[in-house]
Amino acid sequence: MRTEDRPARSITSFQHPDDVFEALFQSIQGGEKHVRPPIVLTPDSPFLQFIEVGYALRACLEDRSRRDYLIQRLRPHLSAIIGTLPASLLPHGMLPRTAPPPGFRPLEQISDAEVRAWLAEDGSLIYGEFQRYELDNYFEAIAPLIPPGGVMVDLGSGLGKVVMSAALAFPFQRCIGVELMGYRHAMAIERLHVLLALARQGLAALPSPLTPDTPLQLPFGGPAHGSHLLDLAARIAFIEADMFKVDVRGASLVFMYSTCFGPLMDALGDKLAREMREGALVSTTTYALKHPAFRLLHYFPAGTIAWTSVMLYQRVGPLATLAPATAQAAYEPDPEAWEERVRRDLAALDGAA
Ligand SMILES: C[S@@+](CC[C@H](N)C(=O)[O-])C[C@H]1O[C@@H](n2cnc3c(N)ncnc32)[C@H](O)[C@@H]1O
Incomplete structure (x- = not known):
């Protein structure tokens, strides 16, 4: 297993399809540190309810006299909180800074169910x-299980790194990313344009032009043909949508970097069980897919493939014959320890203000 990036081979000219692959992989930049712009507040924003509840929670955080109330409202939902204070409430969070429009409710009028969903x-x-x-x-680990053809779907595809890399690495017929946040979707499209322009440039510069039938060796996924690179634009798609509203019936592999999806895993398991066909694969990070329709094929503990654990599942059995999934709490931090941390974090925020 690699523990760091391999040294980048400098590509000064495109002599061989391997050079094109290498340049294309190198062009797919990491997006971990990208700037998160605030969500735009418009009357038709799909995030309107998210912004309303967020404003209500943040108002309590900013008013010291209402912090006990904030803690009291958050406390029943610790299994749904990533970290200590929810990310959107922090100063660098994505909630807009503009004043709330008239009609937004205070936290007192917002139900527990809405807080939990938020x-x-x-x-x-x-x-x-x-x-x-x-x-x-990850690609090396799954390569033996990826047959030619099939459709890979990344649910929550962010800036598109996995989708574009998978389309290069494997003989998928199509790789599709589904992303809820408009600006991330737009960044993925921008990155795709860069990738495709480079692909066109690299292919045009090859001394012997690639034809759709030219045999190719894929960097991870065995043999393919020239069409793998020539059809790259048609093999990659990004959709701006809620993953719960996109049907993944045709997917042969659903990838999820699910490290922050803890409270959504049961709903995701249910959705995937209903839509995916027998034999199709699902991979998750950090959180297990605890639905009986999925058999664990491989478990890679934290610190092996990646810093966190990675699981690979296969859809098994007809849905009708399966026992219903049992709900699982993702994790449940100790409320006293959590409250102590929240108060410490609030004091630090006051100090930094
Ligand atoms: C941890 S990031 C992973 C990005 C990408 N899969 C990768 O591994 O490079 C998870 C992404 O899921 C997106 N997301 C969260 N909820 C979503 C939903 N309901 N539908 C679609 N995307 C969602 C987030 O906006 C975020 O970009």
């Missing part, structure tokens, strides 16, 4: 991705 969404919008060497490890 916390789950807040966590799921946190960004993270595999480092390049982790992605290489």
Whole structure:
């Protein structure tokens, strides 16, 4: 297993398809540190309810006299909070800074169910991705299980790194990314344009032009043909949508960097069990897919493929014959320890203000 990125081979000219592959992989930049712009507050924003509840929670955080109330409202939902204070409530969070429009409710008028749903969404919008060497490890691990053809779907595809890399690495017919946040989707499209322009440039510069039938050796996934690179634009798609509203019936591999999806895992397991066909694969990070429709094929503990654990599952059995999934709490921090941390974090925020 790699523990760091391999040294980048400098590509000064395109002599061989391997040079094109190498240049294309190198062009897919890491997005972990990208700037998170605030969510735009418009009347038709799909995030309107998220912003309303967020404003209500943040108002309590900013008013010292209402902090006990904030803690009291968050406390029943610790299993849905990633970290100590929800990310969107922190100064660098993505909630807009503009004044709330008339009609937004205070926290007192917002139900526990809404707070819980907000916390789950807040966590799921946190960004993270595999480092390049982790992605290489992951691809090496799954390569023997990827037959030619098939469709790979990344649910929550962020800036598109896994989708574009998978389209290069493996003989998938199509790789599709589904991303909820408009600006991340737009960044993925921008990055795809860069990738495709480079692909065109590299292919045009090859001394012997690639034809659709030219035999190719894929960097991870065995043999393929020239069409693998020539059709790259048609083989990659990004969709701006809620992953719960996108049907993944045709997917042969669903990838999820699910490290921040803890509270969503049961709902995701249920969705995937209903939609995916027998034999199809699902991979998750950090959180298990505890649905009986999925058999664990491989478990890679934290610190092997990646810093966190990676699981690979296969869809088994017809849904009708399966026992219903049992709900699982993702994790449940000790409320006293959590409250102590929250108060410490609030004091630190006051100090920094
Ligand atoms: C941890 S990032 C992973 C990005 C990408 N899969 C990767 O590994 O490079 C998770 C992404 O899921 C997106 N997300 C969260 N909830 C979503 C939903 N309901 N539908 C679609 N995308 C969602 C977030 O905005 C975020 O960009």
